[in-house]
Amino acid sequence: MIPSILEELRGIERQKNLRFIGKKENTFIAYLIYLKYLCDKKDYSYDDVIENERLYEIMPDIIRMNRYFLKEDKLPVNRILIQLRKYNIKDLLLEFLSYVHKPIYLHEDKDKIAYLNIESNLFSFYHEKGNATYYMKSIDASRYEIFKVFDEILGIHNDYVVDQELKVEDFNYVYIFDDIPRFRKNSNKENIFDQVRRYMLHNENVVLITNYNKISSFREGRFLARGIQTILLDHLNATIHFKDQSDKKEITIINHNQIKDSNQLKRIIKNNRKQKGVLLKITLDDLIENHYRIGFHLYELEKTHVIKDINKIVDENTYYLERLNHINEKVEKEINKLLNR
Numbered sequence: 001m002i003p004s005i006l007e008e009l010r011g012i013e014r015q016k017n018l019r020f021i022g023k024k025e026n027t028f029i030a031y032l033i034y035l036k037y038l039c040d041k042k043d044y045s046y047d048d049v050i051e052n053e054r055l056y057e058i059m060p061d062i063i064r065m066n067r068y069f070l071k072e073d074k075l076p077v078n079r080i081l082i083q084l085r086k087y088n089i090k091d092l093l094l095e096f097l098s099y100v101h102k103p104i105y106l107h108e109d110k111d112k113i114a115y116l117n118i119e120s121n122l123f124s125f126y127h128e129k130g131n132a133t134y135y136m137k138s139i140d141a142s143r144y145e146i147f148k149v150f151d152e153i154l155g156i157h158n159d160y161v162v163d164q165e166l167k168v169e170d171f172n173y174v175y176i177f178d179d180i181p182r183f184r185k186n187s188n189k190e191n192i193f194d195q196v197r198r199y200m201l202h203n204e205n206v207v208l209i210t211n212y213n214k215i216s217s218f219r220e221g222r223f224l225a226r227g228i229q230t231i232l233l234d235h236l237n238a239t240i241h242f243k244d245q246s247d248k249k250e251i252t253i254i255n256h257n258q259i260k261d262s263n264q265l266k267r268i269i270k271n272n273r274k275q276k277g278v279l280l281k282i283t284l285d286d287l288i289e290n291h292y293r294i295g296f297h298l299y300e301l302e303k304t305h306v307i308k309d310i311n312k313i314v315d316e317n318t319y320y321l322e323r324l325n326h327i328n329e330k331v332e333k334e335i336n337k338l339l340n341r
Contacts, residue, residue, distance in 0.1 A: 001083070001084070001087055001092055001095055002029065002095050002096055002099045004083060005028075005029055005032065005080055005083075005084075006025060006029075008080045008083075009021055009022075009025060009028055009029075009077070009080075010022065012075065012076060012077060016073075016075065018069075018075075020065070020069060024061065024065075026100060026123045027059070027061045027062070027123075028077060029096050029099075030059070030096070030123060030146055031055070031058070031059055031061075031062055031077070032077070032080055032081065032084060033089065033092060033093055033096060033149075033150075033153075034058055034059065034146055034149055035049060035056060035058065035078065035081060036081060036084050036085075036087075036089055036092070037089060037149055037152075037153060038058070039081065039085075040089055044056075046081060046085055049078050049081060050078055050079055050081050050082055052078055053074035053075065053076045053078065053079075054066070054074060054075075055070070055075055055077060055078070056078075059143075059145075059146055060142050060143050061143075089153055090153055090154060093150060093153050093154065094128070094154075097126060097128055100123050100124055100126075101124055102124055103124055103125065103175070103177070103209050103239065104209070104232050104234065104239045104256060104265070105262065106173065106205070106207055106230075106239075106241055106269070107172060107173040107205070109129055109131075110131070111131070111171075111172035111173055112131055112133070112170065112171045112172050112173075113127070113131065113132050113133070113171055113172065113173045113174070113175060114132070114133045114134075114135060114166060114168075114170075114171045114173070114174045114175065115127075115132060115133070115134050115135070115175050115177070116135050116166065116174070116175070116176045116177070117176055117177045117178060118134070118175075118177045119136070119140050119143060120177075120179055121177060121179065122143060122144075122146075122147075125175070125177070126147055126150055127158060128150075128154055128156065129156070130151070130154070130156030130157050130158055131158075132158045132159070133158065133159040133160075133161060133170075133171070134147070134158065134159070134160050134161065135161050135164070135166050136160065136161070136162055137162070137163060138162050138163050141160075141162050144160050147160070148160070166199070168199045168201075168202040168203040169202045169203060171203060172205060173203075173205045173206075173207060174199050174203050174205065174206045174207065175207045175209060176192070176195065176196065176199075176206065176207070176208050176209070177209045177210075178192045178208060178209070178210040178211075178214065179210065179211060180192070180214075191220075192208070192210070192214075192221075193220060193221035193223070193224055196208055196221070196224060196242060197223065197224055200224075200227055200242055200244055204243055204244050205241065205242075205243060206241075206242045206243075207239060207240070207241050207242070208239070208240045208242065209237070209238075209239050210237070210238055210240075211236060211237065211238070212233060212235075212236050212237060212238045213236075214238070215238050215240065215294055216293065216294055216295065217291070217292060217293055217294075218287070218292040218293070218294050219291070219292045222292050224242060225284055225287055225288075225292065226284060227242045227243060227244055228240060228241075228242060228251050229241045229242065229243040229251070229252065230251075230252045230253075230254065230269065231251065231252070231253045231254070231294060232253075232254045232256045232265075233253065233254070233255060233256060233257075233294075233295070233296050234256035234257060235257060238294070239256075249283065250281045250282065250283060251281065251282050251283070251284070251287065252269075252272060252279060252280075252281055253279070253280050253281070253282065253294075253296055253299065254268065254269070254278065254279050254296075255277060255278055255279075255296045258277055258278045259278070276300075277300075280296065280299055280300060282299050286299065
């Protein structure tokens with residue numbers, strides 16, 4: 001059913017010449033599931049909803065689309081319910097959840113897990129097993145209402161905690177999502193590596209999911225290097241499993257691009273054996289010698305002057321980018337002074 005919904009959405013995008021629909025496909029599918037749920041409960045009438053060409057403001061993202069993008073324009077998304085009307089809503093939701101790209105999970109089904117900072121990638125982190133706790137700020141709480149609807153459809157119960165400090169010791173795994181660009185500085189927010197260290201004091205399994213560019217040079221987080229157990233590299237993303245280990249000897253790096261599914265990944269992690277192109281092991285000294293550079297092919301290659309030269313070039317490039325960012329901030333401040341005089 002999901003392919004049919006996507007085809008309809010793309011048809012509407014072409015018809016209305018709206019570029020943002022394709023970037024919000026998951027939001028629209030979730031919206032249709034929510035709308036079907038309300039119709040199945042008799043809160044809304046199918047016939048009235050299908051005839052209405054305005055989006056119902058039942059989700060924060062839909063409210064923003066209505067008020068800032070569409071305004072008075074109509075968008076006949078609701079008519080897709082004609083196809084969904086007789087479809088089982090639980091089957092539809094499970095199909096959607098299997099379609100959505102998921103992060104790399106390292107926990108077992110029975111484990112209690114906590115999620116933080118997932119607002120910008122919400123649907124990827126919905127946990128259909130019902131043993132997850134989502135920590136959020138009150139400003140983001142309304143975005144999680146759709147998760148509570150999903151819980152009701154599936155007959156499960158996840159927990160949602162607002163404006164409270166994470167009780168790290170209550171969970172087997174803590175997942176932290178971070179997609180803030182590497183050179184964007186925000187003095188009002190705690191550094192992501194400081195946050196990881198704080199949670200590691202009370203939990204032995206902290207997992208950071210971030211952009212590869214953010215950790216390709218791990219100097220900023222080098223005080224955590226001894227706690228790295230496994231690094232999984234997947235296209236442009238990286239997942240790092242931190243575990244407090246005083247006798248740390250090796251760091252495992254896995255090329256996730258060569259792995260077909262989660263079952264294969266679990267076997268590879270459990271066996272933890274070197275496998276060309278898939279799994280390699282390095283020492284903390286290796287990491288330090290390579291200027292805290294993280295990469296799979298870097299450590300598969302033999303140590304040559306070529307690698308050292310590449311590291312030098314990358315380090316110089318990083319230095320100049322940081323300098324450029326600093327200069328840009330100073331120029332922006334001076335411009336603001338001139339404009340506000």
